[in-house]
Amino acid sequence: MKPLLEIEHLNKSFGGIKAVNSCSFIVPHGKIVGLIGPNGAGKTTVFNLVTGFLSSDSGKIKLDGVSLVGMSPDRIARMGISRTFQMIRLFPHMTVIDNMMLAIKNEREGLFDAVFRIPPLSTEEKHNEERCMEMLEYVGLETKKHEKAKNLSYGQQKLLEIARALIADPEILLLDEPAAGVNLTMLKKIGDLLKKLRSQGKTILIIEHNMEFIMNLCDTVVVLDYGQEIAVGAPHQVRKNKKVLDAYLGNIDVKIVT
Amino acid sequence: MAYLEHLLVLASIYIILSASLNIIIGFTGMLNLGHAAFFGIGAYISALLAKVIGLSWIASVIFGIIGAALAGVLIGIPCLRLRGDYLAIATLGFGEIIRAVMKNWTSVTRGPLGIPGIPKPELLGYRFASVNEFLLLSVVIMIISVWLIHRIIHSPFGRVLRSIREDEIASLSLGKDIIKYKLLALAIGAGFAGLAGSLYAHYITFIDPTTFTFTETVLMVSMVVLGGMGSLTGSIIGAIILTLLPEPIRFVQLPTNVVAASRQIIYSVALILLMLFRPTGILGENPNRKNKILYFFKHLAWKIGLRTNKPEQLI
Ligand SMILES: Nc1ncnc2c1ncn2[C@@H]1O[C@H](COP(=O)(O)OP(=O)(O)OP(=O)(O)O)[C@@H](O)[C@H]1O
Numbered sequence: 001m002k003p004l005l006e007i008e009h010l011n012k013s014f015g016g017i018k019a020v021n022s023c024s025f026i027v028p029h030g031k032i033v034g035l036i037g038p039n040g041a042g043k044t045t046v047f048n049l050v051t052g053f054l055s056s057d058s059g060k061i062k063l064d065g066v067s068l069v070g071m072s073p074d075r076i077a078r079m080g081i082s083r084t085f086q087m088i089r090l091f092p093h094m095t096v097i098d099n100m101m102l103a104i105k106n107e108r109e110g111l112f113d114a115v116f117r118i119p120p121l122s123t124e125e126k127h128n129e130e131r132c133m134e135m136l137e138y139v140g141l142e143t144k145k146h147e148k149a150k151n152l153s154y155g156q157q158k159l160l161e162i163a164r165a166l167i168a169d170p171e172i173l174l175l176d177e178p179a180a181g182v183n184l185t186m187l188k189k190i191g192d193l194l195k196k197l198r199s200q201g202k203t204i205l206i207i208e209h210n211m212e213f214i215m216n217l218c219d220t221v222v223v224l225d226y227g228q229e230i231a232v233g234a235p236h237q238v239r240k241n242k243k244v245l246d247a248y249l250g251n252i253d254v255k256i257v258t
Numbered sequence: 259m260a261y262l263e264h265l266l267v268l269a270s271i272y273i274i275l276s277a278s279l280n281i282i283i284g285f286t287g288m289l290n291l292g293h294a295a296f297f298g299i300g301a302y303i304s305a306l307l308a309k310v311i312g313l314s315w316i317a318s319v320i321f322g323i324i325g326a327a328l329a330g331v332l333i334g335i336p337c338l339r340l341r342g343d344y345l346a347i348a349t350l351g352f353g354e355i356i357r358a359v360m361k362n363w364t365s366v367t368r369g370p371l372g373i374p375g376i377p378k379p380e381l382l383g384y385r386f387a388s389v390n391e392f393l394l395l396s397v398v399i400m401i402i403s404v405w406l407i408h409r410i411i412h413s414p415f416g417r418v419l420r421s422i423r424e425d426e427i428a429s430l431s432l433g434k435d436i437i438k439y440k441l442l443a444l445a446i447g448a449g450f451a452g453l454a455g456s457l458y459a460h461y462i463t464f465i466d467p468t469t470f471t472f473t474e475t476v477l478m479v480s481m482v483v484l485g486g487m488g489s490l491t492g493s494i495i496g497a498i499i500l501t502l503l504p505e506p507i508r509f510v511q512l513p514t515n516v517v518a519a520s521r522q523i524i525y526s527v528a529l530i531l532l533m534l535f536r537p538t539g540i541l542g543e544n545p546n547r548k549n550k551i552l553y554f555f556k557h558l559a560w561k562i563g564l565r566t567n568k569p570e571q572l573i
């Protein structure tokens with residue numbers, strides 16, 4: 001079977017910096033793939049290229065065989081790619097439930113439906129709200145339904161952003177450091193949630209610095225250094241890879257050696 | 259007293275203007291500094307069609323609305339693809355261009371002479387000639403407009419507009435075609451401004467370029483800011499306050515040039531007070547409106563010393 005997401009010889013420079021340097025890897029259907037690497041390795045840039053927020057200098061990006069190059073971010077999102085951001089991006093002055101309602105697939109967000117409302121919007125809105133509430137219950141935010149997003153704690157905001165990406169029911173979920181700054185209980189919860197999603201056949205690409213989290217969760221790990229994949233494989237293989245050790249030993253993160 | 263009724267007609271027109279501007283500024287988060295131009299386009303199109311072509315009032319109004327809405331889209335298309343505050347500058351420039359056109363396209367607009375003798379509205383053979391009759395008409399149109407705007411804002415469509423105001427990138431990441439939504443918001447806002455312009459033209463029965471200046475836009479923005487960005491009720495209150503506020507000076511025996519200047523002073527003082535006491539406007543967006551109104555007055559009372567304890571801050 002064709003991989004769900006294919007990245008081939010992707011390049012992106014910022015001025016003199018080659019942030020992504022002929023990077024290639026794939027994300028197969030129904031798997032969790034970890035994208036790791038030292039700070040500044042180009043992981044977030046890869047996400048921004050895949051989701052269309054940045055345009056690549058060259059290279060291929062394909063979702064289910066369809067090229068995403070040149071598509072606008074909203075179009076790519078509608079093709080079935082949901083993402084979260086390293087710096088959380090919620091709608092801060094809107095309620096938790098409104099944040100969710102904006103993500104759920106809704107055919108009735110047009111002006112015509114706002115004015116004429118034929119048939120009435122209420123049944124669909126209610127149904128959507130119930131689905132959003134189920135998701136909020138799952139991440140433990142159901143009591144915050146009417147709270148403004150900006151009033152949530154950092155961890156809760158992270159969870160809301162993940163929940164929001166999930167409710168869109170994407171083909172593939174791109175998570176940029178979902179575990180950063182989240183306590184252990186939450187971390188376990190996020191891990192369990194992602195495993196559950198995989199068991200339902202969902203595909204996930206995840207950037208994360210927490211090695212234990214990545215090693216326990218992922219089917220495959222892609223290690224990025226200076227914008228290029230230096231190792232790809234099962235977690236236990238990658239952690240013994242010489243290049244990976246070198247890349248990380250230049251860094252402070254020694255945990256990987258053990 | 260025809261004077262009061264006259265003021266109420268103006269207030270209705272300004273309510274439509276500030277509510278429509280709020281869709282663009284307050285709900286979608288686009289700084290539009292050319293609202294007076296859309297107001298003027300509606301006024302001129304409607305006036306010219308009714309007077310020169312002899313179109314019926316209702317048809318003239320509809321073309322005024324469409325013309326203004328199209329102008330909104332036209333100005334939006336080139337600058338919405340760019341990031342940043344291009345729209346503010348573009349709309350500002352657009353406002354000046356429109357005014358220059360009104361002034362210089364003399365074969366059509368008669369330039370600074372303006373257009374006199376615009377026919378009063380006529381609907382199904384009934385002519386809204388007196389101030390009283392016009393008041394009825396303008397209040398009905400204002401209520402329908404506010405109702406429509408309310409309906410548009412409180413819908414999944416309106417929710418997307420607010421998401422764009424909050425965070426465009428997040429909105430894009432959820433698959434929203436934000437350029438489409440912004441253009442629609444501009445078209446709706448400009449269209450309602452066109453409607454207000456048409457009402458104005460057929461009410462005063464005379465228009466000239468001096469009515470549609472940047473100062474007029476500033477007044478509309480002040481109404482929105484005073485009432486609270488993203489609050490429809492706020493826009494209504496803001497429009498009423500700023501329409502009525504400077505009126506009492508008329509009754510003081512002052513030379514006319516002083517009166518005109520004092521109006522500006524009153525607007526400025528009102529806005530300075532607002533920024534001091536309540537930078538988010540009288541009603542910033544909050545579902546808990548009633549409490550907010552109460553809090554505003556309690557807080558005001560505390561600030562000016564009518565109340566000893568500071569009212570509890572609302573969340
Ligand atoms: N918009 C930008 N403009 C200029 N340089 C950028 C931009 N975005 C990223 N870079 C540079 O590209 C390189 C890769 O950055 P990127 O954010 O992709 O790293 P990362 O792997 O996500 O790092 P981290 O783990 O710290 O989040 C860095 O050197 C960064 O400074």
Ligand SMILES: [Mg+2]
Nearest residue numbers: 043044045086
């Ligand atoms: Mg990053």
